[in-house]
Amino acid sequence: MTHIPVLLKEVMEYLDPKPGDIILDATLNGGGHAEEILKEVGENGKLIGIEQDMEVLEKLKLRIEGNELWEKASLINGNFRNLDELLALCKIEKLDGALFDFGLSSLQLDESDRGFSFQRNAPLLMTFKSGPGPNDLTAADIVNDWGEKDIANVLYGYGGEKYSRRIARGIAEARKKKRIQTTFALVEIIRKSVPAAYRRGRIDCCTRSFQALRIAVNDELNVIEEGIKKAWEMLSEGSRIVTISFHSLEDRIVKNFFKEEAKNGKGKILTKKPLVPSDEEIFLNPRCRSAKLRAMEKGVQAE
Ligand SMILES: C[S@@+](CC[C@H](N)C(=O)[O-])C[C@H]1O[C@@H](n2cnc3c(N)ncnc32)[C@H](O)[C@@H]1O
Structure with a gap:
C-alpha cells in the first residue's frame, strides 16, 4: 500500500x-x-x-x-x-x-514499529526519527517518568482527552507494578481507565491519548x-x-x-x-x- x-x-x-x-x-x-x-x-x-x-x-x-x-x-x-x-x-x-x-x-501508521498506532503492538517510542538515541524523548519516557499531572496535561492539552486525569491516574498506578513498554500495555491501561460507554464510542478511546503523546514526543x-x-x-x-x-x-x-x-x-x-x-x-x-x-x-x- x-x-x-x-x-x-x-x-x-x-x-x-x-x-x-x-x-x-x-x-x-x-x-x-x-x-x-x-x-x-x-x-x-x-x-x-x-x-x-x-x-x-x-x-x-x-x-x-x-x-x-x-x-x-x-x-x-x-x-x-x-x-x-x-x-x-x-x-x-x-x-x-x-x-x-x-x-x-x-x-507510518500501518507499518512502523515505533508505536504510532494503538492497533499494532510495538515499543512505545512514537518518534518521527527512526532509531532514536538515548537522549531522544520517547512516549515510554513520558508515561513512565513524568508526573501524573504533567501526563494529564499532555493528554488534555494535545489530545483534548476529556478523561485525561483518569487515564493519567491509571498510568501512574500501572507503572508502580511494571514499566509500561509497549503500545498494547498502554492500550490496556487506557481502556481500563475510561467509562464503558466511552470505550464503545465512535472514536476509539485510545485515539486522543496516542495523538497527544506523539505531539509531545516530537515537540510538534x-x-x-x-x-x-x-x-x-x-x-x-x-x-x-x-x-x-x-x-x-x-x-x-x-x-x-x-x-x-x-x-x-x-x-x-x-x-x-x-x-x-x-x-x-x-x-x-x-x-x-x-x-x-x-x-x-x-x-x-x-x-
Ligand atoms: C503526511 S506525511 C507527508 C506525505 C507527502 N506529502 C506525500 O504526499 O507523500 C508527513 C511526513 O513528514 C515527516 N515529518 C513530520 N515531522 C517532520 C519534521 N519535523 N521534519 C521532517 N519531516 C517530518 C513524517 O515523517 C512524514 O513522513
Missing part, C-alpha cells in the same frame, strides 16, 4: 511551481506531492525534500532509483525545524515555494512554528507557502502566523477559509477527512 497525497490538485494550484523554481517539500514521505512538483519545475528547477524518518527516506530512494525526474531532487534526512541549516548545506539561499504536509503518513507544535517561520523568511517575493494540517492545534499555528504576516503587510493570505477535501477524495482516502490546506503569498502589500 502507498500513501495517497492529500489535496494534490489544490496543492499544485496554490503552490503554483514554475519551470526553473526551487521548491522545498519539508515533509517528503513517499514523495507524492514532490513528484508532481518535479514535473513542473523542469530541468532547470530543483526540489529539496526534507524527511525526518530515515526508514521512509530509504524506501523512497529505492522507489525512485534510476528515475530521471528525480535527478533534480536533493533529499535530506533531518527535521524541518532546522531547515535553514539543512538548506545552507545544499547552498540554497532562496526558495520559490514551500510545502508542509504535517503529521505522519498512513504507511513548536517544530511547526519554527519551520514555517524559517521557510517564510527564505521565500522570494511573490512565492508561496502551502500547509496541510490534520488537527486544530496545527492549523491554529499556521492561521495565526499567516494573519500576523498579513497584518504587517508582508504578504497575502490566499485561503480566507482553509480548503478541505471533497466528498469524493474522502471516499477514496478516508484518512484525509480532517485535512485543511492554507496558503499565503509573500510580497509587500500596499497600506
